[in-house]
Amino acid sequence: MINKDLNKYLKEVKNKVDITPKNASSQRRLIKQRYSFSEKPLSEQLIIWDYIWNNSYDFWICMQAFLFLESKMKDREFLLNSWDIIKKWQNTVDNWGKCDALSKIYTKILEIVPEKVLKQLLQWSKSKKLWDKRQSLISLLYFSMTKKVVLSFDSMIYLVNKLVNDQEYYVQKAVGWTLKELYNVYPIETIQYLENKIRDISSIAFTIAIEKLDKKEKERLKNIRKSSR
Numbered sequence: 641m642i643n644k645d646l647n648k649y650l651k652e653v654k655n656k657v658d659i660t661p662k663n664a665s666s667q668r669r670l671i672k673q674r675y676s677f678s679e680k681p682l683s684e685q686l687i688i689w690d691y692i693w694n695n696s697y698d699f700w701i702c703m704q705a706f707l708f709l710e711s712k713m714k715d716r717e718f719l720l721n722s723w724d725i726i727k728k729w730q731n732t733v734d735n736w737g738k739c740d741a742l743s744k745i746y747t748k749i750l751e752i753v754p755e756k757v758l759k760q761l762l763q764w765s766k767s768k769k770l771w772d773k774r775q776s777l778i779s780l781l782y783f784s785m786t787k788k789v790v791l792s793f794d795s796m797i798y799l800v801n802k803l804v805n806d807q808e809y810y811v812q813k814a815v816g817w818t819l820k821e822l823y824n825v826y827p828i829e830t831i832q833y834l835e836n837k838i839r840d841i842s843s844i845a846f847t848i849a850i851e852k853l854d855k856k857e858k859e860r861l862k863n864i865r866k867s868s869r
Contacts, residue, residue, distance in 0.1 A: 649675070706741040730775055751789040777815060809844065815849075819841075846865065
């Protein structure tokens with residue numbers, strides 16, 4: 641597929657996005673209306689959406705590419721075959737919306753090929769880029785209730801430990817989010833971790849991590865944190 645054709649498809653998506661209200665529900669309706677290339681084989685559609693994601697700075701145009709992937713989340717073979725391409729979409733992420741959208745896809749592929757995806761998450765955790773570091777955490781569980789398969793507590797907390805002292809606000813929010821979701825699948829281990837790391841966890845992460853705990857447990861941890869300072 642030559643760039644001339646790819647650019648034509650990008651313009652098609654741009655024109656439709658431009659006349660569509662900029663909200664999630666309207667954009668979801670748009671992707672369901674389909675494009676001129678929507679009947680092509682999935683492998684060709686992926687090439688087109690890959691070009692669109694990497695050649696547009698418009699958030700909502702990129703969200704059309706994400707929504708294409710989201711519509712294929714039940715297709716394990718497609719997700720597996722797409723990984724080597726879509727993991728590179730992270731390279732152009734410049735805001736939390738794009739980052740967390742990709743997390744929804746990456747966490748699903750993590751269930752299918754955990755070793756391969758975990759290897760990439762480890763690489764992102766070492767990056768100097770804010771959004772790479774955030775991605776390395778959010779992709780672990782996303783919303784834990786959506787997960788059919790989860791990694792071991794130790795493998796996930798290892799990544800949390802690597803970033804627990806990171807200074808970036810959105811990384812700290814990711815630390816808190818991951819601990820909150822970890823509690824849903826490993827409650828005992830997560831509470832023990834919070835107790836042991838109570839002085840190291842930032843106020844941003846701590847507030848999010850204990851958000852869903854019952855009132856008694858929340859107050860207990862707050863008191864431990866207060867007395868440790």
